[in-house]
Amino acid sequence: MTERRVRFTDMLRLASGHRGTVVVAVGLTLAGSGLGLAQPLVAKQAIDAASGGSAVWPMLAGLAGLFLAEATLGALARFLLERMGERIVLGLRRSLVCNLLRLRMRVYDEYRTGDLISRVTTDTTVLRDVTAQALVELATGGLTAVAAVALMLWLDPVLLLMVAFTVAGAAVVVSSLLAGIRLAGERTQAAIGVVAADLERALSAMRMVRANRAERREADRIGERLDSACTAGVRTAKLASVMSSAVELAVQGSFLIVLVVGGMRVAGDAASLGELVAFLLYASYLVVPLSTVFRSIGLIQKGMGALVRITEAMDLPIERDPPPVRSPEPGDAPALELRDVWFGYRERPVLRGLRLTVPRRGQVALVGRSGAGKSTVLALVARFYDPESGEIRFDGQLADALGRDECRRRVAIVDQSAHAVHGSLWDNLTYAVPGADPGEVARVIGLTSLDEVVARMPGGLAGSISDRGGTLSAGERQRVAIARALLTRPSLLLLDEPTSHLDALTEADLARVLAAAAGECALLVIAHRLATVRHADQIVVLDGGVAAATGTHEELLGHSALYRRLVASQALAAPDVTRGKV
Structure with missing residues (x-):
């Protein structure tokens, strides 16, 4: 898969369809932050009023209301943000x-498959946390910190300068860790994707795993993948813990500086106790939002990963078609023609100029x-692949038209x-025609x-079929697959070894079904057993990617x-149970 890089603007683009919610959420957050920024001023006035012998109850009531x-x-x-995050995901x-x-x-x-x-x-769960928290916290935390800095500058520029040095040290540490966190x-x-892929591999082949006593080997294989995921997770945790410690040191250092230096300034009558308390509260309104900003940046880096x-999965090539051409009446044209078709898998040629009608x-x-x-012919006819020429x-x-x-x-x-898919027997039969008539x-x-x-089956047509049809x-x-195909009344029915799992009596019934279907549509059948092919109107022998011979059985x-x-070699000379001949 081609390596793809994303930018911060790509993260912002995820929320582009939810601008209204983002604006309202940011507005509410900023309003709440504004109320929080007013609280230190009210507390300062309450403390100063108490020191002067004035009543403080109105201010305490106002503080509780804030x-x-x-x-x-x-x-x-x-x-609002959590709901937005869920909708983005x-x-x-x-x-x-x-x-x-x-x-x-x-x-x-x-x-x-498991990795996809x-x-x-x-991966989308990680992005939910980014879009629901980190992006908005980054914006509101930054704005709140700017407002707190302005008020701290008004109260005490000297203390602000000391706090700024502490925060700047944490910012240097955080910025040096961002690339590693991403x-x-x-x-x-x-690594988690590889674990999912290996687990899907084992569970989808559980009969083979159990029959070959490979449970321990598969567990060890998946365990090695889990070890790799754990190692990568520990690496992330180590970097995140260093970043968190730097932020916590900045928080604690800032408070200690404010307490010690601010207390000395109050003792020397350079500032009032109310101003110290207000500055201390504003320091929390600076450091706590900044710590939120730092953590949000780390989460955004994980989200970008x-x-x-x-984005790599979204860039994988999908099936695309030009606008279909209006279909005229088929007339006498063959149901299917392959003209000089070449095709191979990963530079391994399979078909070499095949012609088939x-x-x-x-x-x-x-x-x-x-x-x-x-089987390659059937895959090309079903348009699973396109011919090389x-x-x-x-x-x-x-077909392209x-x-x-x-x-x-x-x-x-x-x-x-x-x-067969998980669901009822009816669901499996009508998978291609969900609104099928019960009579059909x-x-x-x-x-x-x-x-x-x-x-x-318990419940009849409503009876449940387990994953991969295990019941x-x-x-x-x-037979369910054949019934599902016949229900669509196709103009061309493709069958790859349709009798490979059928007993002789059911195979004879199927041969009669195919003979009847051949009167309504075209059949292209891959088979090894004589009862399936000997009465075909035409048998094509493939060899080396070309039609080596064509004709009836005789x-x-x-x-x-x-x-x-x-x-x-393939025991095709089995008794013909459909006509009583050998």
Whole structure:
């Protein structure tokens, strides 16, 4: 992933859509700070009045009122900022999710899923704290400190100069740590992303992990990632603790200087006790906001590290299409054509000028050795990837002109993994057609012999399916995937090893289903088993990325040595249960 740098202005831009809330929150905070700045003056007058024997109750009541008003305004401002932070994070997460779901397929091949997920969760959470607290505290703390300095200058310039030297020393320490805090924050977030990726890797393959007794190895692997995250976190904590100590020393040093030097000045009649108390309170109004500013700067640096990772994810290439061309009537054009198509993965060529035609009706089967390019053909037809050269046409129209969405409207695909998602059986069947007619759903259930599955499941069609379809057998997931594809009534149905998890009887039922479907749409099937391919209208033998031979089963047995070897090596000569022949 290309390294990306962000600036402070990029952080400010996050709140650009919430200017009204920011203005109100800053206004409330400043109003509360103003009330706080008035309190030392009231306290000074109360002390001086008590020293002169005057009544102090009105001033004490006014001081209590100032305290309550300041607390109320502060609480309201904090609520507005927290709500703004949540909404900013919501917008970021929505944008990230939309972006991650539209990435080019090559990106999913190159980057780890868990790390991408952590950018939506962990990294955005860090930014929430920045937008909800740090940015506004930086502004209001700075303004409050400026006002406090002005009042302290009016009360006692000498004490102010001493306090300024103490604060300046802390500022030097903090500024020297900022770059390290930002880098450590980036490393911490990256390490957490790797932990999430490794954990997702193990959990998604838990059957394999458990079967191979690899729980300890996976735990050790993830433990090493956790150690790296801990090391990065400790580095961040070390820098943050040094910064906090510098700020605390500045706070304590300032108070000690004011107490000692101010007390000496009061003892020498150079200042009144009320002025000392007022100056001491103003020192707190200077040092505390400045400490908030310093901490906010550190948090912003961590947030910029998180923003780098979020921006990198947002910059990943997504699928983009030109405006689709209006589709004319297909006429007699083939449902699918591949013309001189070349394609490879990471400089490893797979297809080398492939030519393939699938008519509008009937079944075309692809056979070949592993790595011949069969699944790659389906991936290109489904528009998961774009060919490096050559043309793909649907109904005589260029795929690029139609756009991915229009191409995928015409195509349904059933791949080897037979995906099932968490939800009800109905949700899985109607995933591509959420508003499907119950009669249509019943039709595809009957076609794919899912009646028994529906009857057996608690709740029937409303029965729950676990993540990755764990409550269904492999064959049942395969039939659900086929039913889902048929429900869309596609013009081109792609099937990658559709019978790989089916028993002989169900396979025979499926063969009849595919024969019926071939009368309504085009079928392009990848298979190794004879019952799936022998009655295809056309069989294409792939070898070396090209169509090495084409014909019916009987024709290929007569003139293709490669097909005969495939039949022999892959046990394609199994009994034909659909017609009672061998």
